[in-house]
Amino acid sequence: MLSYVLRRLASAIPTMFIIVTLSFFMIRLAPGGPFDIERPLDPLILENLNKAYNFDKPLWQQYLLYLGNLLQGDLGPSFTRRDFSVVDLFSTGLPVSIQIGLSAIVIALILGTTLGAIAALRQNSLTDYGVVGVATLGITIPTFVIAPILSLAFGVMLGWLPAGGWGTWQHMVLPVATLALPQTAIVARLTRGATIEALRSNHVRTARAYGLPPFVVVVVHTLRAAILPVVSYLGPTAASLLTGSVVVETIFGIPGIGRYFVQGALGRDYTLVMGTVVVIALFIIVFNLIVDILYALLDPRVRYD
């Protein structure tokens, strides 16, 4: 087990290396620079700035410098938010994004599996059609439609919750709901499909034949098999939810890290963009690993090789 995890983490190093290299050169080869502003800077100032940030060195040297700093956990200074390093920005923003993302995942997981299992157990009943219909709606309506509607309805018209901002638990409700809604829908659909399949499988029939109580058959034997596709779906999804959503953070004005990528890319903030890519790729790799470990725990047929 431990050696498997270590081996997987080791194989993540070349992947990270490729990701960092690709994004570094992609950003650098793009036209424009962080100091291109409306009024051109004095050439002397520009030269000094370039020297200060090592832009005067050849690109391959800058790349090696960046790699060296990255290995020491230094993501460099931000260009658009002066006085802040990229690590500073992440250390304040990431907890906020994780808080919202994690709540959304937990809600989606609990609500989604429950609804999906209920729908599957009463297949082709009104409950089933209701769940499937609502789930389809939840999958279809994009986040950037749900978010302003929720903000208008509960924040402005009813005035129950703040329409935006960050601070108290009330501020979390609408963003979390926005994020959790589509995920709940997807999880419900996945659970429903997998449960229907699992109910027909041999091991569940055997469990029934032994005369186990229905509750045990469903929760222990059926759901354990049915949760597998949900787990493999939630892995990469969790990675993207925890690293923040651009849409939700923009609409509700949340100081997470989801906005940094677009802002950084627009302002040619090289280090901020690179930092976001690195953080997100790390999350994806870690969550894929977690999924594989969970898989082996849930499905005894899977072995580490």
Next chain:
Amino acid sequence: MTEVPASAVAPAPGEEPQVVGRSPWQDAWLRLRRNKAAVTSAVVLFVLMLLGFVGPYLTPHAYDQIYPQYVRVPASLEAYPKEDAIVPAFQSALERARVTIGEIEVDGSTVRAPISSEEALDPRIVRYVDRSDLFENARIEELSGDGRSGVMAADVYRLHFYFGTDSNGRDLLARILIGLRISLAIGILASVMALLLGVTYGAVAGYFGGRIDNVMMRVVDILYSLPFIFFVILLVVFFGRNFVLIFIAIGCTEWLDMARIVRGQTLTIKRQEYVQAAEALGVNTGGILRRHIVPNLLGPVVVFVTLLVPKAILLESLLSFLGLGVQEPLTSLGLLISEGSANLRGATWLLTYPAITLTVLLFALNFLGDGLRDALDPKDR
């Protein structure tokens, strides 16, 4: 499971009853036709495509035509200007002409007001009235002998804004139709792009197998762990926001799943006897891929493409929402929604109509994709 329709067995008189077989495609077609949700979705989709294609030519307003006096007017089936808006508008137009205005009367589609002035009326003052979006064909009637008084008359120019107008005074219906066209075009083109890339890549990897397959799939695995939506954003931000780049960028990100599905299918198909027979007959690799592998892949691929189109549309909408999509005055559904959510207070129709259009479109595509999957899935037979 499927009952045989009467037409499938056609015994001609005096002959041996001849059983006409059905191909898997005919089978799937029959199953699809029986799925009400899928058929309805196909019809809705057809209507939406027609609207996107010819709709912009049929609307009374061009999508980029600006009516400065009709900024953010609500959706209404009645014609604009509303009755109670005519008099104040006429008044303010006449005030600019610096004449003394009598009582303004509205009679059907003409509006009249007696006007007088210290000096002779200048016939050019009709331009003050004509300049307004509300009136046309302004004229001075019943001009008195000394030319100092008369009646200013103008026809009320009636316009319909069934979905209201946006904050620049452009007709929302026309903009939704052009947005629908752009969104559909990007969705379809991006999917075609992903289709070509994914099918070629997956079929080659699956067919050759072994080391080539290993390397090719390893590449796909690495690409998977890249935060790809961010690369789309990077591409669009750095290399300009044009239509072609957007669909290429989306297509380039969506082909990975396709490549995996196609590879898996190819691995199964290439062990079939007919492929071995073709190999034994000396058909070259390209021929086998074209003639045997790719046609047999079509089922799952068709299903995947119908589900890919809504994904691409959604991705494009997201880009537009972030302000990285197509540029003004052109628009897409995502851009309209983003404008709508910015104007949500006081102008809800700017969000509701584009949002409903996008939702209906995505719904139809998803249901059709689900229906196709049910129809083409061999496990269900």
